[in-house]
Amino acid sequence: MSPIQVAVLGECVADAFPSGSPELGELALRVLPGGGPANTAVALARLGSPTRFVGRISRDVFGALFHGRFHASGVDVTGCVSAAEPSTLAVATLDGAGQAGYSFHAEGTADWQWTAAELTPDRLGAAACVHTGSLALVRSPGGERIEELLATVRDRMTVSIDPNVRAGLVDPAVYLRRMPRWCALADVVKLSDDDLRHLDSGRSLEEACDAWHAAGVRLAVVTRGAQGAVVSVDGARVRVPAPSIEVVDTVGAGDSFTAGLLHHLGEHGLLGGRLGALDLDRAVEAAAFAARVAALTCSVPGADPPWARELAAAEPVRAPARVAR
Template sequence: MPESQIAVLGECVADAFTTGSPEEGELALRVLPGGGPANTAVALARLGTPTRFLGRISGDVFGGLFRARLGASGVNLSGCVPASEPSTLAVATLDAEGQARYSFHADGTADWQWRREELDPARLGGASCLHAGSLTLVRPPGAARVEEFLEAAGRMATISIDPNVRAALVDPAVYQERMLRWCALADVVKLSDDDLAHIHPDQDVQRVCDTWHGAGVRLVVVTRGSLGALVSVDGARAEVPASAADVVDTVGAGDSFTAGVLHLLGERGLLGGRLDALDLEAAVDAALFAARVAARTCSVAGANPPWAHELSREDLAV
């Protein structure tokens, strides 16, 4: 069976972590390459999935950082657009549990300036799956072009979406208004319980899953941190436990989880259409594998997902 190529559409973000103390009058920034979709592309490629990144990458110093990281991880960058606008910057702070909180510097940056001619379906390059996520889905002016591209790509490829809600930057009402439309476009929707709380506050998760299935999406996965994940295939559901991890921080864990799900679905030959052959057992296997990949990411600093050769036999046993 030929390997599935997965294309990932979305932003690259310069993640700046602070050191020092404001009270001492000085902060230093340690900048690492990040951005949810870019992290997912890196994780997929490191797992061994042929991966194509579709992004608008700036010519500034951060753009060079993004290209170096993606390229070193084995990601195909031939579908990227060279951009004249600056890169997006996010300043991160970590709480006592290693959870990251971000402040964004994103106005007028390269990631959101998609033009219709830059998103011709040929840019997919024959990929059997297109994953899109995060701020690229909602930031104008490019968000409308991205939705058009997802709709066109759905005639040729499996569509995966991770909304990755950034409530500090985008009003959750924007996600609430668009979520059913995304579910009509997508075959896979993965999101966190925090995302769900922003989109459907105080609503039962199983009822929300059924609403989204009714809109068209076959597979919904809701990650719950240390509590594991809920997997729902057309209303058939299962709970998947989290994998044990010595947590350094959780940066990139959700993106690695997404990569793990898509990687295993690709290995099983399930990508390339509307997931007609997917059943709950296969979806649970994908989520179990994804949980192990996410745990490995949590065990090191930053969004640094594991390479396939770093995974143990136990990690791969699904």
């Protein structure tokens, strides 16, 4: 494998999709490998970015499922810990628009149990960028240790964070309290509009982006589903439209967007520092590419991001429109 471009640090989650008739006393679960960071690592590798996943993977049957997916997608797992604790399980339900909601079974599971001896910079290798977020960044004791690691490596790696708020499991106040610290560590912050409602309900999108920039973030992106995404570089903003597609479900769409964004930045030599060469036009190009990756993920069931060859055959997104300040 080529030198690692992106190291993704976080959790694997077994996503269970129920079927059957509970009223008849029967329910079946179809389990697919998931978890925001794991999905992002898989999407990056399928796009062609040399990617390492760093996580604590259980030795249970779900752990074997995760390893199989990583291997098939070309993800380097040499930075992972083989863990005795069980895997995290999320039971998903889909509404009429394909939007997923989750109930989590996460107490005492492998993903959050990082020790100081386990989580050292060498697990990331010589990556140009480290991406993290989701539950791994807020569940103790691992979340605090991940923050400490980011502070250690940010002098040589671009830091990307996706909070991916899970309000059903973690009080949004925890994310809100830690957000200033994350912005001080991160060069890239990507959130969904749902995340924004939890974290900055009293501020407009523009005000929230400006606050993140003031804390140290160079590139902020807020995804808005079918309305596309807003890209903000040092306070200059552009709206990037979403491709028109038939949505099967939205599982993993945000993770695929993050992967597309980082892949495009890496392909253009922008990762590996504080994004000093990034300007608004380049950020918009990266977000437009990311929107196409996310759209293809929404066109198939589950978190099944596209391969580069599939993306090459897809229709390009139309030109972005400027957002008035």
